Structures are given as C-alpha cells and as structure tokens.
Amino acid sequence: MIPTDADLNAARELRRLLHRTPELSGVEVNTAARIAAEMTCLGADRVETGIGGHGLLAFFEGAETGPLVVLRAELDALPIIERSGVAHASEVAGQGHLCGHDGHMAILFCVARVLARARPRRGSVALLFQPAEETGAGARAMLRDPRIGNLRPTRIFALHNLPGLPLGYAALAEGPIACxxxxxxxxxxxxxxxxxxxxxxxxxxxxxxxxxxxxxxxxxxxxxxxxxxxxxxxxxxxxxxxxxxxxxxxxxxxxxxxxxxxxxxxxxxxxxxxxxxxxxxxxxxxxxxxxxxxxNATENHPDAVATLRAALDEANIPHGPAGQPWRPSEDFGAFAALGPSAMLFFGSGENHPALHDHAYDFPDMLIAPGAQLFLAAIERALSSPPGIRQRSKL
Structure with missing residues (x-):
C-alpha cells in the first residue's frame, strides 16, 4: 500500500485549506465536519462524530475479523498570530496552525485514501481525529465516550513533527517520550x-x-x-x-x-x-x-515501538532515539489505557521555525513519509496472529 501522486496532491490541498481556516481547542466545529465529510466521501465503513466534543472516528474494515489498529491526529490550532508569509496563511485573526496539526490530519487523510482503495485483508483501521490536544482535555474527553473507551486496539500510533531534527528523520524510543x-x-x-x-x-x-x-x-x-x-x-x-x-x-x-x-x-x-x-x-x-x-506523561510501549521500528525500516526512513524524550507535553499518552501505544517525532528541519512560533508552517514534504510509515505499520500490526485484543463490535 503506497500513496500515489494524486493522494499526495489531495493531501497537500487539504492541509493548506485546513491551515487557512484554523479553529481553537474545543471549538473545532468546521474542521471536524470537513474531515468527517472527507472520510464519508472516501467510503469509510463507519464514521462516528461528536466524540469527546468534536472528535471523530473513521473505520476501514477488512473482510475478516481481526485486530484493530488506531491512528491519531489532532484537530485544534493555537491562539497565536501567524506571520509565516506563506500563500495559505491563516485567514482567522489571532489563530493559526502553528503546531502542525493540519499536517498530521493531512497524513491520516492520505492514509484514508489508500485504505479506501485497498482495505486490509483482516482486521480494521480506525482513524481518530482528536479535539483539544493543546489544552490536554481532548484525549480524556474522548475516552469517556464508550465509542472510544470500549475499543481494544492491538496498536495505537501517532506522530508529531519536530523542528530541530533533520527533515524526515524519525525520533523513536521506548519509555517516557513527552513530559x-x-x-x-x-x-x-x-x-x-x-x-x-x-x-x-x-x-x-x-x-x-x-x-x-x-x-x-x-x-x-x-x-x-x-x-x-x-x-x-x-x-x-x-x-x-x-x-x-x-x-x-x-x-x-x-x-x-x-x-x-x-x-x-x-x-x-x-x-x-x-x-x-x-x-x-x-x-x-x-x-x-x-x-x-x-x-500526564506520555510513555511508549515496547511492543508498539517495535512495530514502528520495523515499519520505518521497511519504508527506508532514517530513525533513532535522537530528540527523545522532549520537554513539551502531549495528551496522546492517555490513549495507552486502550492498548499498546507509541508516538514518534518526524524532523521538520534543523533550521525550521519552532513549534508555536509565529513563522511556523508544516513542511508538506513530511506527508509522504508519514503516510508510508503508517501504512507499513498497519500491515505489520494486522498481519500478526490473532490475539486477545480483537476489534470491538459497537
């Protein structure tokens, strides 16, 4: 499963549209509606909305019952004035996607386009779009909803771009990775x-x-x-x-x-x-x-890390533990309550403006390797022998 040029172009267009129309934590109404519409248009087997506020899930089911893999991206932007100078800069006064959540959503959209053409043979994939990451409230709010809380995925993956690391380098380690x-x-x-x-x-x-x-x-x-x-x-x-x-x-x-x-x-x-x-x-x-x-602190599960490492090797993406752990916080760690989880950090460039900087803009060059990584991780996680953690029937 490899993204085509058409997939990447569509993901870039969506990313720039999202960048122009940011919404703050807890009020991601239009962002969530746009993502839900895209997932429905692609033919997702099920789209669940209104989870923990404006969160949503899009399921792509295989022909055979099997494990569930969850991929997570964030919906919200920041209350910061953008001064990036890019043509697709924020059109909302005082708000901007200056942490790269627009890029993270675009990566999952690219994955969805591929899954829409080629469902997994067994098991299923849930693309989770989370509200209110910047305030730390979104993950816990989603987990209180039984549509999330009752899931038992075999793996839960996420990524975050990280300026200061070489462009396209993946930082991955076991144990504590975010404060x-x-x-x-x-x-x-x-x-x-x-x-x-x-x-x-x-x-x-x-x-x-x-x-x-x-x-x-x-x-x-x-x-x-x-x-x-x-x-x-x-x-x-x-x-x-x-x-x-x-x-x-x-x-x-x-x-x-x-x-x-x-x-x-x-x-x-x-x-x-x-x-x-x-x-x-x-x-x-x-x-x-x-x-x-x-x-809460975010810790990577060794089994989930092993799956991501193998997927990085398969996708020929350079990786190592550099940049781990990092000082910023992430509420992704809350999803560890559902199953083995791991987050990695993709380098945005050693001289790229920092996260939350007025001049920050997500590098579109990360969409292709991000999607390739997740697709390889999905294949590996779903090809393992059936285990205890099976797909939940809601």
Missing part, C-alpha cells in the same frame, strides 16, 4: 486600600515578589532523562486593578510545572503548594490553588 505538565494558578488574597493610605490594607506585593523568586528554586537543574527532572516556568503574574488610586489587595501567579514522570509531578505539586502556603501565611494572606491544562 507531564500542568498549569498552577496561585491566587493571593489580601485587602485593598486607598493609594494614599496603603497601611490600612493588606497588599500581596511582598509575597508576590518572594514567590516569584521561590518558584525558580523548583527547577531541579537535572538532565531531562533523569527520573527526578523538574521544571517550573512562570508564565504570567498580575497584581491589583490597573488604577492609580487603589493599593492592591489581590495577586495571581501562573506557573507551568513540568516533570518527566507522573510520580515526580505529584511531588513537584506538593512542594510548590507548600511553598505557596508558607509564603501566604507569613504575610497574612489567603491562598487559592487551582490547576489547568493538565497533561
């Missing part, structure tokens, strides 16, 4: 006062200043590969109202906590909360702690 992270919001509550009489209030200014410095001490200074790697990045802080006549009575700090493993994240959160509680108490302030954008 756990979560956004911690600390709110310090005191009492406002007139700016001419600040002594009558309770300002969080000193506590805010001390906490900003204290949070830096959470950075462990260890290499990313170390199980105790820990990182804290202050991303936002605010104090009081923007008014000259009011001494502040409230402040807020946003910090992203990051670790290689989930158990280390639990310890990092406990340390950060204890530090914040002690600082607030010593200044007579009330403290509220909240978390957003929660990502």
């Amino acid at each position: 756990a992270s979560r956004g911690m919001r600390l709110t310090l509550q005191g009492r406002t006062a007139h700016a001419s009489q600040p002594e009558t209030g309770l300002s969080p200014r000193t506590a805010l200043s001390r906490l900003l410095g204290a949070l830096d001490t959470l950075n462990a200074g260890l290499p990313l590969e170390d199980p105790e790697f820990a990182m804290a990045t202050v991303t936002h802080c605010r104090m009081g109202a923007p008014a000259f006549g009011v001494a502040p009575g409230e402040a807020e700090i946003w910090t992203t906590l990051r670790t290689l493993r989930d158990d280390a994240m639990a310890r990092l959160c406990a340390r950060a909360e204890e530090m914040a509680q002690q600082t607030a108490h010593s200044h007579g302030l009330a403290l509220e702690v909240a978390y957003d954008d929660v990502f």
